[in-house]
Amino acid sequence: MMVQPLAIAPLLLAQLQQAIPSSLAPGDRSSGSGPLTWPQSIPLYRAKDAQRILYISPIALQLAKQGSMPPLEIAQAIAQGFPDSRPPDRAFPIRANHWILSVVPPGKLYLELTDPGIATWLQQALLWDFQPDPTPDPGPLPPSDSRDLFPIQYAHARCCALLRLAHREGLITLETPAHPGMGSLTAPDPIPWLESPTHLKPHHPAERALISRAIATVDALSSPLSPPQITSRYPVATLLSQDFLTFHAQCQIWGSVQSQDPNLAQARFGLISLTQKILKRLLEKDLSSFAPLEL
Numbered sequence: 001m002m003v004q005p006l007a008i009a010p011l012l013l014a015q016l017q018q019a020i021p022s023s024l025a026p027g028d029r030s031s032g033s034g035p036l037t038w039p040q041s042i043p044l045y046r047a048k049d050a051q052r053i054l055y056i057s058p059i060a061l062q063l064a065k066q067g068s069m070p071p072l073e074i075a076q077a078i079a080q081g082f083p084d085s086r087p088p089d090r091a092f093p094i095r096a097n098h099w100i101l102s103v104v105p106p107g108k109l110y111l112e113l114t115d116p117g118i119a120t121w122l123q124q125a126l127l128w129d130f131q132p133d134p135t136p137d138p139g140p141l142p143p144s145d146s147r148d149l150f151p152i153q154y155a156h157a158r159c160c161a162l163l164r165l166a167h168r169e170g171l172i173t174l175e176t177p178a179h180p181g182m183g184s185l186t187a188p189d190p191i192p193w194l195e196s197p198t199h200l201k202p203h204h205p206a207e208r209a210l211i212s213r214a215i216a217t218v219d220a221l222s223s224p225l226s227p228p229q230i231t232s233r234y235p236v237a238t239l240l241s242q243d244f245l246t247f248h249a250q251c252q253i254w255g256s257v258q259s260q261d262p263n264l265a266q267a268r269f270g271l272i273s274l275t276q277k278i279l280k281r282l283l284e285k286d287l288s289s290f291a292p293l294e295l
Contacts (some may be wrong), residue, residue: 006125007222008215012055012111013042019081020059046216050209053113060107071107079103095120115200118211119193125218125274126185130281148234149289155241156283157295158248159276166253166269171262179293180276191270192263201267206243206250210271213243217278221286233286237279244275 043062047054060075069077079101098117102110113121163180166172175183185191195201202211220236251268258265280291 006121006128007219008053008113008121009044009046009055009219010222012057013044015082016042016044016057016059016078016109019078020063021077021081046219050212051205052208053118053212053215055111057109057111058107060109064107072103072105075103075107075109079109113215115194115198118200121215122193122211122270122274123190125214126191126270126277128277130221130277130285148238149283149287152237152241152279152283152287153289153292154295155244156276156279157292159244159272159279160293162248162253162272163269163276166265169258171258171265172269172273180273185270185273188266191267193267193270195263201264202251202271204247204251206247207268207271210243210247210275213240214271214274214278217282221281233282237282237287240275240278240282244272244279247271 042057042059044055044057044059047056060071060078063069063074064071082101083096095117098114098120100110100112100114102112104110160180163172163174163185164177167174167177167180172185173187174180175186193201202208217236217240220233253265253268257268283289283291
């Protein structure tokens with residue numbers, strides 16, 4: 001499976017590996033305690049915080065176990081090289097103002113995506129086609145899983161219905177208004193994601209949770225799975241659909257928002273369009289089902 005170019009986790013892993021000072025590379029130690037053993041993989045995980053896009057890496061603690069340097073010094077050396085490292089080509093570029101990188105004792109690296117970084121990711125994600133990825137066909141799902149797909153299909157159909165209505169109301173422009181799942185959101189371009197240079201327009205907790213879930217879902221899609229494992233995408237799709245329905249229930253789009261703050265309404269429709277694209281991918285490619293336009 002091709003790695004999703006929008007996946008943040010593998011991009012950070014590549015950049016962290018390139019940021020590790022050459023003095024810590026295998027065979028480069030000058031002490032008599034032998035060369036470092038390069039870790040098979042750099043540990044990186046998402047913090048359990050739905051309101052922040054925060055990744056944590058304890059790679060310095062892992063390297064420090066080999067007795068080269070104190071973990072805090074290793075983490076500080078990696079942090080110094082991080083802004084200058086060059087990740088592989090991705091649809092989502094890393095810029096200096098996209099990240100807040102902190103070294104937290106005893107030696108963990110905290111990498112938090114800033115609001116400008118989130119806005120850049122969201123805009124790139126709207127342009128990306130999640131469908132061509134050659135995911136293996138898992139074949140028919142077990143009956144129990146097939147029955148459980150209805151909430152995910154309902155969320156997808158609800159996204160499509162909202163997008164069609166927004167197109168008719170003139171809030172957005174769809175490439176294929178009759179079939180929102182077949183085209184793209186073409187206007188406004190770009191979506192007004194930011195209300196200021198440093199703050200996102202959508203900042204309601206349910207909006208932040210949906211954004212966080214979308215990023216986590218794309219990260220999950222970057223992990224290749226064999227056909228017997230594909231059905232493990234079901235929990236990923238379920239969580240995304242649940243967060244969308246919470247967002248839909250708690251974040252107003254019509255009425256006063258539509259008339260008094262159309263930019264906020266457009267940003268919320270941007271989130272709906274992105275959710276629809278990811279749910280369509282999950283249903284059709286990973287869960288061997290169909291993504292209904294209406295129910």
